[in-house]
Amino acid sequence: MERYDLLVIGAGPGGYVAAIRGAQLGLRVACVERWIGKDGKPALGGTCLNVGCIPSKALLESSEQYHRARHGLGAHGISVGEVSIDPAAMVARKDRIVGQFTGGITGLFRKNGVTWLQGSGRLLGGGQVEVKAADGTVQTVGAQHILIATGSRPTPLSVAPLDGDRIVDSAGALDFTAVPATLGIIGAGVIGLELGSVWARLGSAVTLLEAMPEFLPAADHAIATIAHKEFTGQGLDIRLGAKVTGARVKAGRVTVGFEDASGPQQARFDRLIVAVGRQPVTDDMGLDVAAVTCDERGFIPVDERFRTSAEGVYAIGDVVRGPMLAHRASEDGIAVAEGIAGQHCHVDYGTIPWIIYTWPEIAWVGHTEQALKAEGVPYTVGVFPFQANGRARAMEAAQGQVKLLAHAETDRVLGVHIVGPHASELIAEAVVAMEFRASAEDIARIVHAHPTLSEALHEAALAAHGRAIHI
Numbered sequence: 484m485e486r487y488d489l490l491v492i493g494a495g496p497g498g499y500v501a502a503i504r505g506a507q508l509g510l511r512v513a514c515v516e517r518w519i520g521k522d523g524k525p526a527l528g529g530t531c532l533n534v535g536c537i538p539s540k541a542l543l544e545s546s547e548q549y550h551r552a553r554h555g556l557g558a559h560g561i562s563v564g565e566v567s568i569d570p571a572a573m574v575a576r577k578d579r580i581v582g583q584f585t586g587g588i589t590g591l592f593r594k595n596g597v598t599w600l601q602g603s604g605r606l607l608g609g610g611q612v613e614v615k616a617a618d619g620t621v622q623t624v625g626a627q628h629i630l631i632a633t634g635s636r637p638t639p640l641s642v643a644p645l646d647g648d649r650i651v652d653s654a655g656a657l658d659f660t661a662v663p664a665t666l667g668i669i670g671a672g673v674i675g676l677e678l679g680s681v682w683a684r685l686g687s688a689v690t691l692l693e694a695m696p697e698f699l700p701a702a703d704h705a706i707a708t709i710a711h712k713e714f715t716g717q718g719l720d721i722r723l724g725a726k727v728t729g730a731r732v733k734a735g736r737v738t739v740g741f742e743d744a745s746g747p748q749q750a751r752f753d754r755l756i757v758a759v760g761r762q763p764v765t766d767d768m769g770l771d772v773a774a775v776t777c778d779e780r781g782f783i784p785v786d787e788r789f790r791t792s793a794e795g796v797y798a799i800g801d802v803v804r805g806p807m808l809a810h811r812a813s814e815d816g817i818a819v820a821e822g823i824a825g826q827h828c829h830v831d832y833g834t835i836p837w838i839i840y841t842w843p844e845i846a847w848v849g850h851t852e853q854a855l856k857a858e859g860v861p862y863t864v865g866v867f868p869f870q871a872n873g874r875a876r877a878m879e880a881a882q883g884q885v886k887l888l889a890h891a892e893t894d895r896v897l898g899v900h901i902v903g904p905h906a907s908e909l910i911a912e913a914v915v916a917m918e919f920r921a922s923a924e925d926i927a928r929i930v931h932a933h934p935t936l937s938e939a940l941h942e943a944a945l946a947a948h949g950r951a952i953h954i
Contacts, residue, residue: 487513489823490612490626491816492604492768494518495529496536496809497800498632499588501816506595508824513624514597515604515614520585521578521658525601525617527588528581529634531809534654537584539677541577542657543840546684558879568685571660600624606773610795613769628795628823631775631783632816633768635761635801643669643730643757649737650730653678656756662686667739667752669727671698673839675758679719680841689718690750692725692741694759701837703851703900705866705886710845710902713882730755763802778804788828789819811835834917838907843882846910849898849917852888861891865923865947869903871954872942873934880904887913887923887943894922899943905936912940923947 489505491498494516502514518533520526526533552566592599602616612629615621637652639645645652656678662685668675671693683689698721699707715721722743729740737755741748763781770777776792777783783791783798791798797819800812814830822828839845855862865887869875883903889896899913916926926944931937945951 484611484623484625485513486625486627487511487598488626489513489628489630489820490604490624491515491630491632492612493529493632493634493764493800494527494588494599495632495634495800495812496531497634497812497816498529498630499527499592499816500813501630501632501799501820502597503591503595504817504820505823506597508820508826510820510824512595512597513600513626514592515600515602515612517601517603517617519617520582522582526585527592527599528585530636530654531634532584532588533581534657536809538577538581538657539653539681540840541580542573542681543677545573545576546681547842550684555879568662570662570685574658574660577657604768606769606775606796608769608773608793626795628797630816630819631765631768631791631796631798631802632800632812633764633802634812635763635807637757638760638762640669640727640757640759642727643739643755645757646732649732649735649753650755650757652757656682656758659754663753664688665752665754666690667692667737667750667755668758669730669739669755670758670760671695671721671723672758672760675756676714676719676839676841678756678758680714680717683717683719688720690720690722690752692727692739692750693721693723694726696724698723699839699845701851702845702847703886703898704853706845706847706884706900706902709883710839710841710843713843713902714841761801761807765802788822789815805832806835806837808835808837831918834914836910836914838910840907843880843903844906845902846906847898847900848910848914849896850888851898851900852886855888855897860897862897863889863891863894863923863947865889865943865945865951867939867942867946867951867954869936869939872936872939874936875904875939877934878904885909885939885943887926887940887947889923889944889947894924894947896921896923896926896944899940901940903936903939909936909940912937 488510491514505512602614605613666687671691679689725743727741774793789797799815836848868884869881875881886900888898923944931941
């Protein structure tokens with residue numbers, strides 16, 4: 484029986500990063516992964532690289548380029564004539580990008596000496612794992628340390644069962660080869676908004692049915708309000724407090740029943756996407772055999788070093804309570820590998836950035852204003868609109884604002900919230916500032932290049948002290 488210092492189950496952004504870091508630190512590492520790609524071949528990268536983060540961003544970029552060519556170039560004095568679209572070519576481009584990155588991980592495994600065990604992993608207890616390959620062959624391997632990094636899957640909705648054609652989940656929504664005239668999406672969270680943005684830009688009439696009465700409740704209320712206005716202005720029909728009661732396919736269309744404040748309703752769509760969240764993949768893994776406890780929702784409780792209830796078994800990423808974010812899973816994985824190697828093991832969950840890749844983008848880190856109010860924390864607010872930012876105006880992308888929250892007594896930055904152009908990149912400065920316990924005054928005193936979008940954060944920091952220059 485082969486034995487390893489570290490055996491990782493799952494090769495998503497948490498698992499493959501943990502495997503590589505462990506190998507860099509001198510551990511003998513193997514990684515178990517069962518994913519089969521669209522081409523029928525085994526692939527690394529998990530959900531994120533195959534049907535999540537990377538392919539969705541590829542389609543978002545394609546759809547934004549198309550939308551800009553049709554509607555955004557005239558303001559620059561550019562005329563391109565008739566613009567056509569080939570959804571199948573967009574999907575093919577997306578698939579090429581996915582293949583490049585999954586193949587890249589294969590190369591990184593080879594470079595770092597990580598053994599890829601293709602198949603499904605099942606805990607046997609006593610530091611042993613059964614690996615069952617796609618062809619049915621089984622082998623048992625042993626490890627001093629076992630890391631569960633199996634990620635998550637889309638949460639099913641019993642009243643809207645998937646058929647793989649007219650009713651699909653987020654993965655299926657990435658492979659439409661024709662633009663549906665009408666598209667329904669159950670769920671107006673991160674996934675629903677991003678997918679809705681893709682197909683709305685390409686010409687679909689998109690309706691999002693959200694059961695919650697509030698739009699993006701996890702975001703700062705002011706930012707969510709601005710985003711809601713922007714999205715509805717783009718044509719997204721966002722119906723809040725709409726609880727879906729059923730969905731059926733008839734004559735090639737989907738009829739969806741839902742209830743809102745006005746009572747029972749019906750809507751018909753060419754396609755329906757179910758995007759009501761994700762759930763951890765922890766079933767049928769032999770957790771009970773290995774004495775690894777789970778909660779009622781399938782999450783694995785861990786301590787500050789990501790140790791489970793079983794000796795030598797760890798868990799990270801989407802199978803652990805906390806934000807289901809790829810970058811969080813990667814940092815979890817690095818922390819575990821370094822902890823096993825005797826190094827410091829810590830991830831600061833207070834400075835993890837959240838991003839929604841719509842246009843305008845939404846990004847935030849730290850506390851929201853409503854959370855500070857609820858906790859009774861004294862704070863100051865600095866706000867700066869992109870309308871007053873020279874670079875944003877030059878880009879014809881002056882929607883949204885930067886909002887900075889600082890402690891009223893210490894001036895330490897407690898949260899930064901952005902809705903606007905390239906918010907996903909701008910939030911990085913806020914994350915670094917908060918990680919180094921910076922104050923609003925610190926950011927205000929730093930010279931920001933002109934003209935750049937980053938000046939909006941600079942001005943928001945000034946505004947927290949009533950010193951903004953350009954508003």
